Amino acid sequence: MWRAPRIRLLLWHASAAIPVLGAAAAFYAPALARTGGVWPAPLDDVYIHFGFARAAALGHPLSWIPGNGYSSGGTSLTYPLVLAPGYLLGFRGTWLGLFAALLACAALLDxxxxxxxxxxxxxxxxxxxxxxxxxxxxxxxxxxxxxxxxxxxxxxxxxxxxxxxxxxxxxxxxxxxxxxxxxxxxxxxxxxxxxxxxxxxxxxxxxxxxxxxxxxxxxxxxxxxxxxxxxxxxxxxxxxxxxxxxxxxxxxxxxxxxxxxxxxxxxxxxxxxxxxxxxxxxxxxxxxxxxxxxxxxxxxxxxxxxxxxxxxxxxxxxxxxxxxxxxxxxxxxxxxxxxxxxxxxxxxxxxxxxxxxxxxxxxxxxxxxxxxxxxxxxxxxxxxxxxxxxxxxxxDHFARASANIAGQQVEVARRLGARAPRPRRVLLGDAGAIPYLSGIPAIDGLGLGGYRGMPFARASVHGVPAVVELIERLDAAERPDVFALYPSWWGGLADVFGRRVDAVKIEDNVICAADEKVIYEADWSALAPPGERRDGVVDEVDIADLVDERAHRYAFPSPRGGWVIGAVLPGGGDGGDSAPRFDAGRIIPEGREQSFAIGSAAAISRGPAVLVLRTDGGGPIALGVAVAAGGEVRVEVPERPADRWSEIRVPLRDVAPGDRIRIRSLLGTFRSFHVWLLRP
Structure with a gap:
C-alpha cells in the first residue's frame, strides 16, 4: 500500500509533462522547419538576454557586452544569470536557445x-x-x-x-x-x-x-x-x-x-x-x-x-x-x-x-x-x-517570427562576422543577435545595452541627433566603423554618416521593425574631435549633448518644445573653417525660453563677457537674453543664409560662475545649436 501514493505522484508528473512537452514540441518543431535548423527565437530580444548571459559567464555580470561596462537595460536581472551556466556548459551561439527551451520546460513543470x-x-x-x-x-x-x-x-x-x-x-x-x-x-x-x-x-x-x-x-x-x-x-x-x-x-x-x-x-x-x-x-x-x-x-x-x-x-x-x-x-x-x-x-x-x-x-x-x-x-x-x-x-506566428529573426538578424550577424577587415565596433539599435553571434563589440544607439555610463537611452528618446552628440564624445578609434540599422529609424544618422554597403531583406515580415536591415560603413569626418575647444572660451554648452546639458543644468521648453534637431553645415570650426561640421540643437518656439547655468569651473571672474549663439539659416528673429535676475536685453537677428552656420553675439555686462542665463524667443522660432561664453 505504501507504493500507491508514490505511483500516483509519478502518474501525476507524467500527466503534467505530456501537455507541457507537447505544447513545446508544437511550437518548436514548425519553427525549426522554418529556420532551417537555427534554434527558434521569435524575438531578437532573446539574444539580448543571451548577450547578458554570455557576459555574466565570462565574469562581467550586469553587462551586455564585456568592455561596455554596467548596463541597466536588461529587462530581467535573474534570467541571464540562470542562462549563464548553459553557456559555460557549451550551449554557445544559437544553441543557447536550446538550453533556454529546456529551462522553460523545467520552469513550467515546476x-x-x-x-x-x-x-x-x-x-x-x-x-x-x-x-x-x-x-x-x-x-x-x-x-x-x-x-x-x-x-x-x-x-x-x-x-x-x-x-x-x-x-x-x-x-x-x-x-x-x-x-x-x-x-x-x-x-x-x-x-x-x-x-x-x-x-x-x-x-x-x-x-x-x-x-x-x-x-x-x-x-x-x-x-x-x-x-x-x-x-x-x-x-x-x-x-x-x-x-x-x-x-x-x-x-x-x-x-x-x-x-x-x-x-x-x-x-x-x-x-x-x-x-x-x-x-x-x-x-x-x-x-x-x-x-x-x-x-x-x-x-x-x-x-x-x-x-x-x-x-x-x-x-x-x-x-x-x-x-x-x-x-x-x-x-x-x-x-x-x-x-x-x-x-x-x-x-x-x-x-x-x-x-x-x-x-x-x-x-x-x-x-x-x-x-x-x-x-x-x-x-x-x-x-x-x-x-x-x-x-x-x-x-504559425511563432514559426514565421522565428524565421524572420533567423533570416534578418542572424544573417546580418553572419555577414558582419565574415567581413574583412573585421569591423572594430558596430552601431545598432536594440539588436541582440548581431553582437552576440558576430562577436563584434557594439554600441546600442537606443541605450539598452549601456556604454560606459553614457546616457544613450535618454538621448534616443530626445532624438537621433542627440545620439550622434554622444558618439562625438568618443575618441575616433572608439567610434563605430559600421552600422546595422533600420534606415527609417535612424534618419539623420544612417544617411548622413553612413555609406550603404549591404542589406538583408526578408519576406513575410511579422515581427521585425522593418523588412530590411542595412549595413553601412561609417564616416564621422563631420564630427568635432573630442576635447576640441574654441579659442578664448571660458565656458560652453553644446545643446542637445545631454552630458553637457546636465553639467550646466540646461532647461528647454517642455512639453511641445525643445525638439532635438541636427545639421551638417560649413563654417562650424574656429577661425572661419569652412569644412562641414555636425551639430545638434533644439527648437525654441516663439514665446518660450531655454536656460542654463554658467559652470562653476568656468575660467571667469565676475565681470563682462560675450555670449555667442550658433544657429542655422532662416528668417529674421528676435531674442531676449537675461542674466540671473537681471533685466532682459532684446537682440534683433537678421535673416541668415541656409547653407552655413551663423553666430549671434550678445555682450553681457556682468556674469559669474553659477549665474543662470535665459534666452527667450521673442519673435519667430529660434533654432539653438551651441552656446559659448567668451572673454570680451
Missing part, C-alpha cells in the same frame, strides 16, 4: 508542481469532490496559445512562472506554519517576491499584495514585523538597483524605463501621454484579455473563477493578490510604448496570474459538493477550451 501543492485536496468537506482539480492544473498552464508563445519564446516569462508558483506556495506555508515557524516562512515570501521583481519589474504589482497576504496570515505575530519580513527584500532590491543605476548611469530608473516609458518622453503633453496609455490599455484588454481567451464572452470565465477564489476563505489570500497583480501589472505595462507590439508579450504575466487564480476558483467551487463540482468542471472545460481556436495561428 509551476505545475506548485499548482498541485496549492490545489491538492486537504481533509475536510468537499475534499473528494475537488481532488481532480490538481490533475488538470497543467492544462491551465498551457491552455492559452498567446501565453504559450511567450512561455517558449526564450524570454524570461517561463522563469517568472516558476518563481510565481513558488511564491504562492510560500504564502500558503505561512498560513499553515506553526507560530514559531511563521517568521521564517514570511521571510521566504519576501525573498521570492524580490525574485519576482528581479525577474520582471512589473511583477511589483503582485509582489506587494503577496507581502500583505503573508503579513495578514501572521496570526499571533506582530503585523508590522510580519509586513517588514515579507516586503523589505523587494524594497531593498529596488533601492539597491536604483542606487546602482544612479551611481553608474546618472539615472535612477533602468535604461528600459528611460527608453520605453511613455512618461519619459519630454515632448508630449500630459494629456497626449494619457491618450497613449489608454490606447495601450485598450489594445491589451481587447487582444490579450478578450480575443486571446476566446472572445469577449468566454474571456469573462477567468475573472469569474478568480472572483470565486477571492470569495472562498481557503483561497482568498492567494486569489486577491493574483487578481490585483494581473490587472496592476497590465496597467504598468500600458505605460510602455511597445506594450501593444511583439505579439503582446508584455501581457503574458497577467495571463499567467489570471489562469492560476481561475484554477484556484475551480478548486474552491469543486469543494462545495458534487453538484458544484460538476459546475466547476464545466466552467473549467469552457475556460480551457475557448482559447484553443488560436493554437494554429499562434504556432
Amino acid at each position: 509551476l505545475c508542481r506548485s499548482l498541485r501543492r496549492l490545489l491538492a485536496p486537504r481533509a475536510g468537506p468537499g475534499a473528494a469532490s475537488s481532488g481532480w482539480v490538481a490533475w488538470v492544473a497543467p492544462l491551465f498552464v498551457v491552455a492559452v496559445p498567446l501565453l504559450d508563445w511567450s512561455w517558449f519564446s526564450g524570454m524570461e516569462v517561463a522563469l517568472l512562472g516558476a518563481v510565481l508558483g513558488r511564491a504562492l506556495v510560500a504564502v500558503r506555508r505561512v498560513e499553515l506554519a506553526p507560530p514559531a515557524r511563521r517568521p521564517a516562512e514570511q521571510l521566504r515570501v519576501g525573498l521570492l517576491a524580490a525574485l519576482l521583481v528581479a525577474t520582471r519589474p512589473e511583477a511589483i504589482a503582485l509582489a506587494a499584495p503577496l507581502a500583505v497576504a503573508a503579513a495578514h496570515a501572521a496570526g499571533s505575530l506582530g503585523a508590522v514585523a510580519s509586513l517588514a519580513r515579507a516586503s523589505l527584500p523587494a524594497a531593498l532590491l529596488l533601492g539597491a538597483h536604483a542606487t546602482a543605476n544612479r551611481a553608474l548611469t546618472g539615472e535612477w530608473g533602468a535604461a528600459g524605463a528611460v527608453r520605453k516609458l511613455i512618461l519619459a518622453n519630454p515632448y508630449p503633453t500630459p494629456l497626449e501621454k494619457a491618450v497613449e496609455v489608454i490606447k495601450n490599455l485598450a489594445a491589451l484588454r481587447v487582444q490579450a484579455l478578450e480575443s486571446a481567451l476566446g472572445g469577449p464572452s468566454w474571456a469573462l470565465l477567468l475573472p469569474l473563477l478568480g472572483a470565486i477564489a477571492a470569495l472562498a476563505r481557503r483561497s482568498r489570500r492567494l486569489a486577491v493578490p493574483l487578481l490585483i497583480g494581473a490587472y496592476g501589472s497590465l496597467l504598468l505595462v500600458a505605460l510602455n510604448t511597445t506594450a501593444r507590439y511583439q505579439n503582446l508579450r508584455y501581457a503574458a504575466p497577467s495571463l499567467a496570474m489570471l489562469l492560476i487564480a481561475a484554477a484556484l476558483g475551480v478548486e474552491a467551487l469543486a469543494r462545495r459538493g458534487r453538484l458544484a463540482a460538476g459546475v466547476a468542471a464545466a466552467l473549467a472545460f469552457a475556460a480551457l477550451a475557448a482559447p484553443s481556436v488560436w493554437f494554429a495561428r499562434q504556432i
